[in-house]
Amino acid sequence: xxxxxxxxxxxARRYTTRHATVPGWLAGAPSGDPTAHFWIRPVDGRPVDAFxxxxxxxxxxxxxxxxxxxxxxxxxxTVHFWRRFTAEWVQMEVVTHRTVDGFHDEDVRLWDPEGRxxxxxxxxxxxx
Numbered sequence: 001x002x003x004x005x006x007x008x009x010x011x012a013r014r015y016t017t018r019h020a021t022v023p024g025w026l027a028g029a030p031s032g033d034p035t036a037h038f039w040i041r042p043v044d045g046r047p048v049d050a051f052x053x054x055x056x057x058x059x060x061x062x063x064x065x066x067x068x069x070x071x072x073x074x075x076x077x078t079v080h081f082w083r084r085f086t087a088e089w090v091q092m093e094v095v096t097h098r099t100v101d102g103f104h105d106e107d108v109r110l111w112d113p114e115g116r117x118x119x120x121x122x123x124x125x126x127x128x
Contacts, residue, residue, distance in 0.1 A: 015040050015059050018089075025065035034063040034096035039089045047086040048110075050119070054079050056092065057108040057121035063094045064104055064127070071128035072104060079121040087112045102127050 018039040024031030040060070042052055057079055062072045091111040096104050103126055110119040 036094045041089045072125040077123040085118045
């Protein structure tokens with residue numbers, strides 16, 4: 001399933017993702033599960049390092065899309081780096097645990113190809 005490029009935020013166009021299955025919201029059938037697991041890397045082929053990882057954790061469309069919410073704006077973002085690393089691809093998990101009064105949280109974990117945790121992040125965002 002394709003997504004019209006003009007509707008993909010510019011930041012998301014900087015990365016290539018590989019999903020085991022097409023996310024429900026992208027296929028036009030939101031799953032109701034605000035989680036995503038996939039591999040990600042910069043489109044330009046440069047390795048993912050700490051600098052790139054700091055941007056990647058905020059680059060994926062909100063997983064609330066699988067609840068029918070396609071837009072949110074980051075209010076606060078904290079990133080923790082657990083080890084020095086560079087990799088062509090990193091595995092990413094994005095999870096939203098709660099939405100309250102127009103806000104939501106989002107937790108991200110990144111692993112290197114050997115399965116070692118390399119970075120985590122937590123954000124609070126405003127539903128648009």
